Amino acid sequence: MVRPRRRGRARPPWALVPLAGLALAFLVIPFAALLQRVPWSTLADHLSQPVVTEALRLSLVSAFAATALSLIGGVPLAWMLARTDFPGRSLVRALVILPMVLPPVVGGASLLFAFGRRGLLGGPVYDATGFLLPFSIWGVIAANTFVAMPFLVVTVEAGLRSADRRYEDAAATLGAGRWTTFRRITLPMAAPSIVAGAVLCWARALGEFGATVTFAGNLQGRTQTMPLAVFLALESDREAAIALSLVLVAVSLAVLVPLRDRWLAS
Amino acid sequence: MTTTTHRLLGAALCLALGATAACGNDDDDSDAAGPSTTSAESDLEGTITVFAAASLTDAFGEAAEEFMGDHPDVTVELNLAASSALREQILAGAPSDVFASANASNMDQVVETGAAEDPEILVRNALEIVVPAGNPAGVDGLDDFADPDLLIGLCAAEVPCGDFGREALANAGVTPAQDTDEPDVRSLLTKVAEGELDAGIVYRSDVLAAGDTVAGIEIPEDVNVIAGYPIATLTGSGAPEVADAFVEYLLGDEGQAILASWGFDTT
Numbered sequence: 001m002v003r004p005r006r007r008g009r010a011r012p013p014w015a016l017v018p019l020a021g022l023a024l025a026f027l028v029i030p031f032a033a034l035l036q037r038v039p040w041s042t043l044a045d046h047l048s049q050p051v052v053t054e055a056l057r058l059s060l061v062s063a064f065a066a067t068a069l070s071l072i073g074g075v076p077l078a079w080m081l082a083r084t085d086f087p088g089r090s091l092v093r094a095l096v097i098l099p100m101v102l103p104p105v106v107g108g109a110s111l112l113f114a115f116g117r118r119g120l121l122g123g124p125v126y127d128a129t130g131f132l133l134p135f136s137i138w139g140v141i142a143a144n145t146f147v148a149m150p151f152l153v154v155t156v157e158a159g160l161r162s163a164d165r166r167y168e169d170a171a172a173t174l175g176a177g178r179w180t181t182f183r184r185i186t187l188p189m190a191a192p193s194i195v196a197g198a199v200l201c202w203a204r205a206l207g208e209f210g211a212t213v214t215f216a217g218n219l220q221g222r223t224q225t226m227p228l229a230v231f232l233a234l235e236s237d238r239e240a241a242i243a244l245s246l247v248l249v250a251v252s253l254a255v256l257v258p259l260r261d262r263w264l265a266s
Numbered sequence: 267m268t269t270t271t272h273r274l275l276g277a278a279l280c281l282a283l284g285a286t287a288a289c290g291n292d293d294d295d296s297d298a299a300g301p302s303t304t305s306a307e308s309d310l311e312g313t314i315t316v317f318a319a320a321s322l323t324d325a326f327g328e329a330a331e332e333f334m335g336d337h338p339d340v341t342v343e344l345n346l347a348a349s350s351a352l353r354e355q356i357l358a359g360a361p362s363d364v365f366a367s368a369n370a371s372n373m374d375q376v377v378e379t380g381a382a383e384d385p386e387i388l389v390r391n392a393l394e395i396v397v398p399a400g401n402p403a404g405v406d407g408l409d410d411f412a413d414p415d416l417l418i419g420l421c422a423a424e425v426p427c428g429d430f431g432r433e434a435l436a437n438a439g440v441t442p443a444q445d446t447d448e449p450d451v452r453s454l455l456t457k458v459a460e461g462e463l464d465a466g467i468v469y470r471s472d473v474l475a476a477g478d479t480v481a482g483i484e485i486p487e488d489v490n491v492i493a494g495y496p497i498a499t500l501t502g503s504g505a506p507e508v509a510d511a512f513v514e515y516l517l518g519d520e521g522q523a524i525l526a527s528w529g530f531d532t533t
Contacts, residue, residue: 117417118461134462135417135445214453217446218422224447231449235350235424 031249038246039239046243054221055229056247062137062225063205066144070152070201075194078156079186093157100150107146108214115142115215139216140223144205151204152197159193160186199259203252311339312505314512315361317352318344319368319495320450321391321427321468324475325528326366332524333515340508348425348450349373356381356500363509366497366516368451368469369426373496385496388516389530391469392492393427393434395483396458396476403464408435408485410465411442419454419466422447427454430491431467437489455480469493474529492531 012020039046046052080086081093099107115122115133126132133139167189171181187194209227216223218232226248233241318326323346330342345352345362353372356362357379365382367373368391376382397405403416411418420442421428428447435442445463448454455472457463459479473482497516499509515521522532 112457112460112462116460116462132417213449217419217457218449219444219446222445228449232422232424232447234354235348235422238354 034242034245034249037242039243042239043243043246046240047247049240051220051224051229051233052240052244052247055224055226055244058137058140058221058224059206059226060251062140062144063148063202065141066148066205067152067198067202069141069145070149071194071198074149074152074197074201075156075187075190078153078160078197079182081153082157082160083186096153097150099147100154104147104208104210104212105214108143108211111143111146111211111215115139134215135217135219135223137216137223140212140225143211143215144208147208147211148201148205152194152201155197155200156190156193159190159197163189196259199255203255206252207248310337310508310511312508313341313343314363314503314505314508315343315345316364316366316512317356317360317362318346318364318366319349319352319426320346320452321368321472322346322366322495323452325471325525325530328528329516329521329524330512332520333512336515337508337511342512350425351450361502361504362500363503363505364497364499364513366495367426368493368495369429370494370496372426373498376500377498380501382498382500385498386513386517388495388497389522389525389532390492390494391471391530392490393430393467393485394470394473395465395485396455396468396473396480397465397483398458398461398463399479399481401481401483402461405465405483407483408438408440408489411435411444411467412440414443416443416464417462418442418444419446419448419457419463420444421451421454421467422449425450426493427451427468430493433491434467434485434489437491438486469529470531471529495530 077096081089081096086092112119112134114120117123117126117132117134122133133142163186168181168185171185172178176184207227208225209231212223212225213228213231218224218228220229224232226244230241230244230248233244316326316330323344326344326346330344334340334342345355345360347355349367349369349372352365352367353376356365356376365373365376366388367376373382373385377385395405395408397403403410405416410416420431423429423432427450432442446454446457448457448466451468451472454463454466455468455476458466458468459476467485470482473480497513499506499513503509516525526532
């Protein structure tokens, strides 16, 4: 008789181990190299500069705002994609994923054509109200949301698809309305994927560079987020750039490490 | 279904953590070398990578085409970015054969490390105010850069056009109220050409390159800053003969004529 092995603790075929090790080394070595360049003795001085504190504040505010906006619109969108059947659904999904795969600069330029001062929608809004997205924190949030929301939608859709639909059917049989079923059954079951999606979305927004600089510009204290500050610091003060990068790495790890396996595997 | 989730999340994580550099492939590695039609006259062959300031984009594009036309076995690849970014890449050991910087300081730093020797001044370039075609905001001089109601763009202080632009503004006694510090001169030019900014300070050659989409306003000579563009073959070049020949071509009559046609001052 063969005893069933404990799930999830299977020994890998040996051939996989060196390949996995190589892949891991490739991903980790650059960060080790970054750490080795960190100017530890002057780190505190670098990090207390206004350019750093302002960029960090802007990055955190805009990443959280982009995540909140993505949750508000992205969860319903994921539900539509996972639970309803409508013509052209795969086209819609492809359109939703598009910002993930395009160079962010293309996204930023497209945002400008849509919401800029002479943009498709931005033009009439500016003429009527004088409100302008570019060159303001609203522009940074818009760029972050545009690039990061697809990560949430894709993750939540996958979570919804893998959830057992019989619970929803049972709730409906027991007389729950569609909204009650969504709120009491669907959302709690999809919660792990929503958390995972929100974290990925946040992390992507935090690192956003191309769309932000193209759409929102770059001004310290107004639109200069951490990635923009790192990019420009690299051109003038490498130590400051490395110190800034260290902060980004630390903040990202602090959020990603607690992301439990369970959430990724649903 | 779990596998689907894994796959999607894998892709998502890859993009989330790596941005475009790790996962996307937006480098254009396509080899421009056509079938090698051996020319009896040309003894040059090889591929060189030329690191050139963003403002040289169009002029070097044309010069490289002409040079490759003269030497069929030569491929000239251009890496165009802010001079300071190029300097960093060179100092970090990026394979490169020629460096053309938009200011002296970036070239000086490269020369100091021994990565280049004896730079020569390739061209000079004056600054100019750039406004969208038709000048909708009615900008007429550097004084307007202090107007908080206008949307003003400068290059970031870290790149040459931003450095020179601030110098010109200081010469004119103007404290700018800019809305963005663009990371390089071409991104500033694009935002002005799109009408998203009312005015910016760029090089005269950029105004010319942008054609009808923008208009230029001269900056008076007594406050203007003239950039000198040094060029040098890099000591680490893998094809120094080709690199030297390209530099000589640019410094010679043909190269200078191309540069002049793109608005550079070739006196």
